[in-house]
Amino acid sequence: MPTGTPTVQQQVDELRQQIDDHNYRYYVLDDPQIPDVEYDRLFRALKDLELKHPELVTPDSPTQRVGALGETSFDAVTHRIPMLSLDNVFDDIELRDFERRIHDRLESDEPVEFVCEPKLDGLAVSLHYEDGVLVKAATRGDGYIGEDITANIRTIPSIPLRLRGDSFPGVVEVRGEVYMPKAGFEALNKNLGNQGEKTFVNPRNAAAGSLRQKNPAITAKRPLEMCAYSVAVPDEGVLPSTHWDCLQQVREWGFRINPEMSLVVGADGCLDAYNDLLAKRGELPYEIDGIVFKVNRLDLQSRLGFVSRAPRWAIAHKFPAEEALTVLEDVEFQVGRTGAVTPVARLKPVFVGGVTVSNATLHNMDEIRRLDIHIGDTVFVRRAGDVIPQVVKVVTEQRPQGAGEIHLPEACPVCGSDVLQVEGEAVARCSGGLFCPAQRKEAIRHYASRKAMDIEGLGDKLIDSLVDRELVKTVADIYRLRKADLVGLERMGDKSASNLIQAIDGSKAPELWRFIYALGIREVGEATAKGLARHFGTLEAVSEADEEALQQVPDVGPIVAGHVQSFFSQPHNQETIQSLKDNGVAWQQELVSENEQPLLGETWVLTGTLTTMGRSEAKDILEKLGAKVAGSVSSKTSCVVAGEAAGSKLTKAQSLGLKVMTEQEFMDYIASLQPTG
Numbered sequence: 001m002p003t004g005t006p007t008v009q010q011q012v013d014e015l016r017q018q019i020d021d022h023n024y025r026y027y028v029l030d031d032p033q034i035p036d037v038e039y040d041r042l043f044r045a046l047k048d049l050e051l052k053h054p055e056l057v058t059p060d061s062p063t064q065r066v067g068a069l070g071e072t073s074f075d076a077v078t079h080r081i082p083m084l085s086l087d088n089v090f091d092d093i094e095l096r097d098f099e100r101r102i103h104d105r106l107e108s109d110e111p112v113e114f115v116c117e118p119k120l121d122g123l124a125v126s127l128h129y130e131d132g133v134l135v136k137a138a139t140r141g142d143g144y145i146g147e148d149i150t151a152n153i154r155t156i157p158s159i160p161l162r163l164r165g166d167s168f169p170g171v172v173e174v175r176g177e178v179y180m181p182k183a184g185f186e187a188l189n190k191n192l193g194n195q196g197e198k199t200f201v202n203p204r205n206a207a208a209g210s211l212r213q214k215n216p217a218i219t220a221k222r223p224l225e226m227c228a229y230s231v232a233v234p235d236e237g238v239l240p241s242t243h244w245d246c247l248q249q250v251r252e253w254g255f256r257i258n259p260e261m262s263l264v265v266g267a268d269g270c271l272d273a274y275n276d277l278l279a280k281r282g283e284l285p286y287e288i289d290g291i292v293f294k295v296n297r298l299d300l301q302s303r304l305g306f307v308s309r310a311p312r313w314a315i316a317h318k319f320p321a322e323e324a325l326t327v328l329e330d331v332e333f334q335v336g337r338t339g340a341v342t343p344v345a346r347l348k349p350v351f352v353g354g355v356t357v358s359n360a361t362l363h364n365m366d367e368i369r370r371l372d373i374h375i376g377d378t379v380f381v382r383r384a385g386d387v388i389p390q391v392v393k394v395v396t397e398q399r400p401q402g403a404g405e406i407h408l409p410e411a412c413p414v415c416g417s418d419v420l421q422v423e424g425e426a427v428a429r430c431s432g433g434l435f436c437p438a439q440r441k442e443a444i445r446h447y448a449s450r451k452a453m454d455i456e457g458l459g460d461k462l463i464d465s466l467v468d469r470e471l472v473k474t475v476a477d478i479y480r481l482r483k484a485d486l487v488g489l490e491r492m493g494d495k496s497a498s499n500l501i502q503a504i505d506g507s508k509a510p511e512l513w514r515f516i517y518a519l520g521i522r523e524v525g526e527a528t529a530k531g532l533a534r535h536f537g538t539l540e541a542v543s544e545a546d547e548e549a550l551q552q553v554p555d556v557g558p559i560v561a562g563h564v565q566s567f568f569s570q571p572h573n574q575e576t577i578q579s580l581k582d583n584g585v586a587w588q589q590e591l592v593s594e595n596e597q598p599l600l601g602e603t604w605v606l607t608g609t610l611t612t613m614g615r616s617e618a619k620d621i622l623e624k625l626g627a628k629v630a631g632s633v634s635s636k637t638s639c640v641v642a643g644e645a646a647g648s649k650l651t652k653a654q655s656l657g658l659k660v661m662t663e664q665e666f667m668d669y670i671a672s673l674q675p676t677g
């Protein structure tokens with residue numbers, strides 16, 4: 001085999017092979033292996049070679065054909081008029097060339113009027129109506145033969161099954177784009193992701209994949225819409241004489257046409273329309289990949305005619321690509337202000353969506369597994385509008401040998417505390433809580449908040465400055481602040497600094513529940529903090545309690561118990577609590593006061609024989625706790641205590657689905673409401 005530079009023929013063959021493969025994956029499988037920019041590059045390279053060597057052009061070259069048609073489960077439909085593609089321009093020079101070619105062909109310098117239409121990113125369909133009734137719908141296929149997707153098309157609400165009015169010709173073909181709006185695409189992908197299924201790279205592939213389902217019932221559930229952009233009838237004389245007016249006609253028949261269309265004159269008008277639409281791109285509820293300019297007069301269109309795969313009277317001006325190929329160089333884990341540990345992709349910088357992107361979110365470990373992403377992988381990055389760039393696909397075929405697997409770190413990269421992944425929850429979290437610097441600002445805010453330690457004057461901005469200047473690292477540092485540290489920060493004067501020092505001093509003796517709440521233990525809100533304080537009475541007792549003991553507290557289940565335990569098992573947390581004590585923080589021991597009535601407003605019923613205490617004793621206890629004790633069961637009953645040989649009241653309570661306690665459960669419950677020291 002001769003080595004060295006390949007011959008032109010070899011280069012052409014190689015490009016054709018690649019393009020054919022990509023066409024198949026894109027049009028038939030709806031699963032592209034490269035982003036469009038990469039594909040366009042290959043296509044241009046082939047076109048350029050064929051331009052320089054016209055003798056190498058063959059009729060089956062991808063430059064001479066559109067789309068692709070593979071094995072399909074749909075019936076074939078031959079298009080009466082071929083469904084062609086559009087030629088592209090990528091800048092204003094190429095656009096002016098397009099205009100010049102039109103003037104040359106028409107042998108006239110008279111300004112040409114163009115209809116400007118958003119280039120919806122979906123797939124083209126052809127819809128046939130006979131006597132106003134939809135009889136056949138087809139995909140573009142290879143431009144000559146498409147797939148019969150009538151049953152699927154019928155599920156799309158914006159497509160009329162019957163034309164409106166009575167002014168339509170007997171035979172009508174309407175063409176347009178079926179697409180999936182952005183919101184529907186995101187919801188669909190989220191759903192597919194949750195079910196562990198393969199997601200779509202972009203709305204175009206989602207639309208194509210959804211429309212070409214074997215089972216139309218699935219298509220019916222997909223959020224597809226359609227906009228019409230052309231019409232053909234056997235006798236063209238019955239149509240208006242311009243493209244613009246034809247579209248108005250199609251609208252009257254019941255189709256949606258795109259509201260962003262405009263009518264302009266010359267390449268200058270086209271460029272203005274391009275810039276206007278580009279500026280709107282992010283706000284549109286659907287995705288567009290460019291703008292299409294079409295000569296408005298139909299007589300001029302027929303004089304201009306077609307080249308092999310596209311009309312000469314229309315051109316697509318492409319927008320900057322929103323997807324690009326790059327390499328995942330590393331994955332770092334970031335700790336958010338709530339402790340969420342999220343993987344961030346470090347990418348080889350790539351220009352996409354109008355900016356250079358070098359980071360992308362990977363969301364969580366589930367996403368990493370779903371994408372099957374490894375360090376060193378070639379990936380699709382997508383940046384649509386102002387949305388954070390995302391890795392949407394991995395080209396597994398290009399994975400280098402020894403590509404690194406990605407693991408969730410065991411320790412928080414910021415504070416070293418354990419990282420916990422709770423079962424059933426997608427997000428992993430640093431367990432350092434209050435004492436993880438990444439979470440510090442948020443934690444300090446919480447600590448100082450009104451319901452917690454209630455330190456007046458310690459506001460958000462001041463906390464930012466204190467943490468940024470490293471004057472405060474843990475909450476214990478708050479108590480080491482001096483007036484001199486504060487003056488000058490956030491416009492803090494002498495007086496307000498003194499006030500704050502006083503407020504900090506005044507916060508040193510909180511109720512126990514406030515202190516527990518202030519620690520910011522996950523899922524321990526005000527009510528749970530109160531329950532813990534009341535049940536255990538001291539912080540030591542809370543911190544030493546095992547999960548079983550913790551679950552004795554009302555509303556504390558295994559998850560909250562786990563959070564409490566893991567918080568107190570972290571040495572950092574114990575150190576900071578000690579440091580708070582050393583700095584004079586002394587919470588009050590919890591004492592249930594005589595008139596505290598946790599069961600206020602509740603109605604209880606006692607039934608059957610109680611063995612450890614008499615009924616009246618039980619009634620006394622309940623009433624002291626604030627409950628009313630009633631003699632009969634109703635839907636308003638809060639709880640029924642069923643002693644031995646309980647009878648009809650118990651049966652009734654069960655049939656009403658009321659809360660029922662055995663005597664032992666009742667004893668445990670009232671014990672949990674009373675102080676234990």
Ligand SMILES: NC(=O)c1ccc[n+]([C@@H]2O[C@H](COP(=O)([O-])OP(=O)(O)OC[C@H]3O[C@@H](n4cnc5c(N)ncnc54)[C@H](O)[C@@H]3O)[C@@H](O)[C@H]2O)c1
Binds near residue numbers: 066085086118
């Ligand atoms: N990534 C890949 O592997 C891969 C493979 C093949 C093709 N592609 C991409 O597909 C595109 C080429 O495909 P194509 O031949 O369908 O051409 P095209 O998408 O560039 O243009 C033609 C299509 O534009 C659509 N369109 C949207 N709005 C329109 C309007 N107002 N008027 C007329 N048409 C409108 C129609 O569906 C029409 O078929 C390129 O963007 C290419 O990058 C990508």
Ligand SMILES: [Zn+2]
Binds near residue numbers: 431438
């Ligand atoms: Zn941490």
